[in-house]
Amino acid sequence: MNIPFNKPHLTGKEAHYMYEAVFDGKLSGNGKFTRRCQQYLEERYGFRKCLLTTSCTDALEMAAMLCDIKPGDEVIVPSYTFVSSALAFVRAGAKVVFADSMKRNPNIDADQIESLITPRTRVIVPVHYAGVACDMDKIMEVANRHGLLVVEDAAQAIDSFYKGRPLGGIGHLATFSFHETKNIISGEGGCLCINDDRFVRRAEIIWEKGTNRAEFFRGEVNKYGWVDIGSSFLPSEVVSAFLWAQLESLDEIQLRRRSLWQRYLERLFPLAGSGRFRLPDIPDYATNNAHMFYLVCHSLAERSALIDRLKGSGMLAVFHYLSLHSSPFYRDRHDGRTLPECDRYADCLVRLPLYYDLLLEDVDAICDLIGGA
Numbered sequence: 001m002n003i004p005f006n007k008p009h010l011t012g013k014e015a016h017y018m019y020e021a022v023f024d025g026k027l028s029g030n031g032k033f034t035r036r037c038q039q040y041l042e043e044r045y046g047f048r049k050c051l052l053t054t055s056c057t058d059a060l061e062m063a064a065m066l067c068d069i070k071p072g073d074e075v076i077v078p079s080y081t082f083v084s085s086a087l088a089f090v091r092a093g094a095k096v097v098f099a100d101s102m103k104r105n106p107n108i109d110a111d112q113i114e115s116l117i118t119p120r121t122r123v124i125v126p127v128h129y130a131g132v133a134c135d136m137d138k139i140m141e142v143a144n145r146h147g148l149l150v151v152e153d154a155a156q157a158i159d160s161f162y163k164g165r166p167l168g169g170i171g172h173l174a175t176f177s178f179h180e181t182k183n184i185i186s187g188e189g190g191c192l193c194i195n196d197d198r199f200v201r202r203a204e205i206i207w208e209k210g211t212n213r214a215e216f217f218r219g220e221v222n223k224y225g226w227v228d229i230g231s232s233f234l235p236s237e238v239v240s241a242f243l244w245a246q247l248e249s250l251d252e253i254q255l256r257r258r259s260l261w262q263r264y265l266e267r268l269f270p271l272a273g274s275g276r277f278r279l280p281d282i283p284d285y286a287t288n289n290a291h292m293f294y295l296v297c298h299s300l301a302e303r304s305a306l307i308d309r310l311k312g313s314g315m316l317a318v319f320h321y322l323s324l325h326s327s328p329f330y331r332d333r334h335d336g337r338t339l340p341e342c343d344r345y346a347d348c349l350v351r352l353p354l355y356y357d358l359l360l361e362d363v364d365a366i367c368d369l370i371g372g373a
């Protein structure tokens with residue numbers, strides 16, 4: 001067998017729309033396809049304003065600029081996450097205060113956040129791990145009470161909800177990723193959602209290299225110039241055209257991913273009952289967007305044995321996220337607190353293959369092997 005961990009899915013329309021973008025003769029950013037994707041996300045999920053970016057990392061950097069992070073400001077980020085959730089704020093001069101995960105799932109422990117707040121705290125960054133919502137009511141309540149901003153890292157959370165509200169639409173700002181390992185892809189790509197009116201105008205300026213070019217194109221000003229900081233965050237129309245094909249198939253992609261996820265659950269549920277590992281946890285307040293199927297083993301040794309056994313049969317399962325608070329870059333900057341739940345997920349969590357073109361038979365074969373059949 002040869003089952004990779006991930007395989008980018010093509011809907012079949014990507015090349016068609018990319019060809020259209022090329023023959024329209026409009027290749028740079030903020031053209032027809034970019035606006036179509038942004039409008040689709042705004043209308044479908046009620047996001048106040050969406051701006052496509054070249055990655056989720058870029059969208060997070062835009063968020064750090066919009067939050068006006070100054071050297072010495074503190075930002076609360078879970079330690080069990082991808083580097084970018086912290087890096088974007090560190091680049092702006094922030095000190096990252098790492099938070100631990102919950103016992104029940106890898107998301108930030110909302111009950112611990114308040115104890116990490118100091119007079120220098122500016123922003124909280126909840127990361128919706130595996131597309132499963134953090135406890136956003138608690139997080140927004142603490143943030144509002146202390147006058148903090150919330151930036152949702154919703155990189156994995158397209159089409160997922162918290163108490164019926166779409167993830168990416170709850171924090172002041174939010175970011176999505178369309179990297180080829182996510183549910184909806186454009187190779188590299190991302191989106192910044194601006195849910196607070198105060199940030200809309202400045203977000204467009206930061207997006208367009210510190211100029212008010214977007215206003216000029218709408219005819220709101222008769223010339224444009226350099227008005228603020230910014231960078232080149234726009235994807236080209238060729239990339240947005242690819243993304244449009246994916247968004248058009250969002251429901252179909254989600255349906256397929258959910259059925260594969262459900263199959264894993266059905267097949268692994270009896271094994272989890274015998275206590276060999278824990279299955280993904282989805283709290284009552286959250287939905288499952290089938291971004292990821294993971295297991296939590298009892299130890300690093302048991303996880304390594306499982307990954308090796310699957311690999312021996314040509315099935316690629318992977319682990320990820322080494323605790324950021326003990327990373328070579330940050331360990332000397334970290335305040336020394338231990339984050340035991342984060343370390344446990346770093347040692348014990350394993351991700352199983354999950355992609356559109358995976359077959360139900362593949363899932364069965366993987367589960368049989370896990371069960372030792």
Ligand SMILES: *Cc1c(COP(=O)(O)O)cnc(C)c1O
Nearest residue numbers: 055056057082084155177179189
């Ligand atoms: C994938 C991912 C990112 C980075 O996304 P890019 O588009 O590759 O920059 C950031 N945060 C989380 C939680 C992710 O899963």
